[in-house]
Amino acid sequence: MKWTKFLLTALSIFCINGLMAQGLGIIPEPYLSTKGNGLYTLPKTISISAPSSANAIAETVANQLKLTTGKTVNFSKSEPTIEFSIIKDDVIGDEGYLLNVNDKGIQVKANTNAGLFYGWQTVQQLLPAAIYGKTVSKNTNWQLSHCSIIDKPRFGWRGMMLDVSRHFFSKADVKVFIDDMVRYKYNRFHWHLTDDQGWRIEIKSLPRLTSVGAWRAERKGKWMNIATPAMDEPKTYGGFYTQEDIREIVAYAKARFIEVIPEIDVPGHSMAMLAAYPNLSTTPHYPYQVNAGDEFMDWEGLNGHATARIDNSLDPSNEEVYTVLDKVMTEVAPLFPFEYIHMGGDENAKNNWEKSANVQALMKREGLKDQMEVQSYFVRRMQKIINSKGKKMMGWNEILQGGLSGDAAVMSWQGVKGGIEAAKQGHKVVMSPNDYNYIDYYQGEVTAEGKVYRGLRMKTTYGFDPVPAGVDATLILGNQANQWTEQLQTMRNVQYMTWPRGLAVAETNWTPNEKKDWNNFTKKVEKHFEVFEAANVKYAKSMYDAIVTTELNTKGELILKMEGEVDNLRFYYTIDDQMPDNYSDEYTKPFVIPADVTLVRIQSYRDGKPIGKLLNIPIESLRNRAKKVL
Numbered sequence: 208m209k210w211t212k213f214l215l216t217a218l219s220i221f222c223i224n225g226l227m228a229q230g231l232g233i234i235p236e237p238y239l240s241t242k243g244n245g246l247y248t249l250p251k252t253i254s255i256s257a258p259s260s261a262n263a264i265a266e267t268v269a270n271q272l273k274l275t276t277g278k279t280v281n282f283s284k285s286e287p288t289i290e291f292s293i294i295k296d297d298v299i300g301d302e303g304y305l306l307n308v309n310d311k312g313i314q315v316k317a318n319t320n321a322g323l324f325y326g327w328q329t330v331q332q333l334l335p336a337a338i339y340g341k342t343v344s345k346n347t348n349w350q351l352s353h354c355s356i357i358d359k360p361r362f363g364w365r366g367m368m369l370d371v372s373r374h375f376f377s378k379a380d381v382k383v384f385i386d387d388m389v390r391y392k393y394n395r396f397h398w399h400l401t402d403d404q405g406w407r408i409e410i411k412s413l414p415r416l417t418s419v420g421a422w423r424a425e426r427k428g429k430w431m432n433i434a435t436p437a438m439d440e441p442k443t444y445g446g447f448y449t450q451e452d453i454r455e456i457v458a459y460a461k462a463r464f465i466e467v468i469p470e471i472d473v474p475g476h477s478m479a480m481l482a483a484y485p486n487l488s489t490t491p492h493y494p495y496q497v498n499a500g501d502e503f504m505d506w507e508g509l510n511g512h513a514t515a516r517i518d519n520s521l522d523p524s525n526e527e528v529y530t531v532l533d534k535v536m537t538e539v540a541p542l543f544p545f546e547y548i549h550m551g552g553d554e555n556a557k558n559n560w561e562k563s564a565n566v567q568a569l570m571k572r573e574g575l576k577d578q579m580e581v582q583s584y585f586v587r588r589m590q591k592i593i594n595s596k597g598k599k600m601m602g603w604n605e606i607l608q609g610g611l612s613g614d615a616a617v618m619s620w621q622g623v624k625g626g627i628e629a630a631k632q633g634h635k636v637v638m639s640p641n642d643y644n645y646i647d648y649y650q651g652e653v654t655a656e657g658k659v660y661r662g663l664r665m666k667t668t669y670g671f672d673p674v675p676a677g678v679d680a681t682l683i684l685g686n687q688a689n690q691w692t693e694q695l696q697t698m699r700n701v702q703y704m705t706w707p708r709g710l711a712v713a714e715t716n717w718t719p720n721e722k723k724d725w726n727n728f729t730k731k732v733e734k735h736f737e738v739f740e741a742a743n744v745k746y747a748k749s750m751y752d753a754i755v756t757t758e759l760n761t762k763g764e765l766i767l768k769m770e771g772e773v774d775n776l777r778f779y780y781t782i783d784d785q786m787p788d789n790y791s792d793e794y795t796k797p798f799v800i801p802a803d804v805t806l807v808r809i810q811s812y813r814d815g816k817p818i819g820k821l822l823n824i825p826i827e828s829l830r831n832r833a834k835k836v837l
């Protein structure tokens with residue numbers, strides 16, 4: 208429409224001239240926005256107008272406003288408080304929207320219901336955080352800033368993955384995970400449904416996948432550092448989703464404009480499947496059980512050179528494997544309307560394939576020169592099966608090993624290298640590099656967090672651009688955060704690891720790269736902590752914790768350095784075991800830790816008040832992280 212183009216030009220000039228009023232606090236930052244001077248006050252009776260095609264959205268809006276304001280909400284076309292309209296606009300695309308708040312009320316316009324829905328997500332962010340609650344707010348004199356917004360996403364794929372194999376999460380938990388994604392305009396839920404520690408989707412023609420594969424011995428404690436269960440130990444821990452459950456979740460996501468991508472992770476990561484059907488491995492006589500988190504693999508050299516002490520790979524030379532996978536996909540494909548099925552393909556140890564006479568015979572028969580080509584053979588067979596069900600295949604970047612063909616798409620997790628290579632070969636790519644988007648990695652001071660693998664600060668996550676230089680941007684479908692759950696047994700803990708880093712990924716997903724601004728973002732994040740509180744979401748305040756690094760000088764002394772991840776922090780510390788406050792020593796520059804000190808405690812302050820966690824860092828940890836001799 209001419210009108211939007213005019214507004215776009217006007218707003219662009221406004222922004223370029225630096226006149227744009229900052230401070231709407233929206234995450235992800237809109238494409239273009241301007242804040243007006245006035246305020247609109249929600250009336251005593253709220254009326255909503257929407258086209259009949261958007262009835263479901265209008266109902267959602269009405270229910271949330273009734274619940275949190277206690278006001279009467281009705282549907283009326285005359286002088287509506289909130290007016291949703293479908294328009295034809297060639298600027299905002301399939302998911303964008305136009306939003307105006309003025310003296311007349313709130314107007315949301317879009318080409319599609321998805322756009323209206325995202326407009327509503329933004330409206331909620333303009334309201335008091337109590338809109339996210341479940342009860343009537345004490346103060347319901349709600350006001351919104353006048354504003355004008357033209358918004359649309361940078362990427363069509365704005366994903367978040369949840370691993371439900373390492374720990375099983377109930378349907379109710381999965382819905383909470385989806386609800387949390389919705390607020391920040393995510394639109395792809397990648398469901399990691401199978402792994403060594405549990406098979407979580409009912410396959411009616413293969414009942415042992417869930418009667419055996421979904422259950423393991425219960426273990427608490429540190430992942431890969433726990434005792435291997437005896438074979439006869441009861442397998443009581445786990446669970447799975449029936450096909451009815453899956454349909455319910457897919458419909459729940461769809462109503463929130465989220466597509467669900469199922470992952471069936473093969474040929475590696477298949478211990479749960481092999482516990483059910485050991486004959487599908489090259490070591491069929493091994494007494495398999497579902498892995499309980501005990502160590503069974505040397506992961507060194509993940510690019511095809513990991514070695515499995517217990518073989519967790521399917522046998523690529525066994526036709527029965529493909530028959531079984533065909534049965535699996537026959538039942539999986541109709542449950543998920545989305546165009547892609549994810550076949551995993553990651554971290555497949557080849558050491559047991561190498562030893563197998565049958566695999567060697569396969570190599571001879573098919574002219575495969577090495578194990579990478581064997582992997583490629585398996586992937587091609589898998590692709591044929593998935594395509595035969597009317598779906599396209601996606602896999603982790605290891606599906607590139609030995610060559611990839613057809614319309615397969617690649618999810619790049621070992622950095623962006625695989626994504627770049629895939630795009631160069633013409634494949635579509637979703638970026639989810641571990642260096643930036645693995646939100647299972649601990650997010651602050653290691654001794655104060657649940658440690659898994661390695662650390663990843665939100666600032667690093669925020670700095671990611673999913674389109675590397677020289678890559679055809681049209682092949683980058685988008686960006687994704689991955690939540691692996693080795694050490695996460697509850698949805699509360701999943702939330703803690705996800706938020707606020709999920710906000711950083713949301714902004715990378717949606718906002719033009721040139722509009723991203725770390726300092727502005729961190730201010731917004733602090734406002735969104737109120738959203739998490741109101742929505743009862745557990746979240747991390749690790750961004751307030753000092754980044755503590757050490758170095759050894761040539762005398763062997765330990766030098767300690769602190770940095771802030773966000774602005775305006777002061778760090779007070781003690782080295783005498785006492786609790787720090789803002790009369791303790793303040794960190795100003797790197798200092799030598801005296802030889803007999805055993806513990807450093809650090810408390811961040813802002814504006815004279817403690818903020819973030821009290822850090823208690825043992826000297827061994829400081830020594831272990833010491834980088835280099837000066």
Ligand code: ACM
Nearest residue numbers: 553554603620641
């Ligand atoms: C992965 O993290 N193994 C995909």
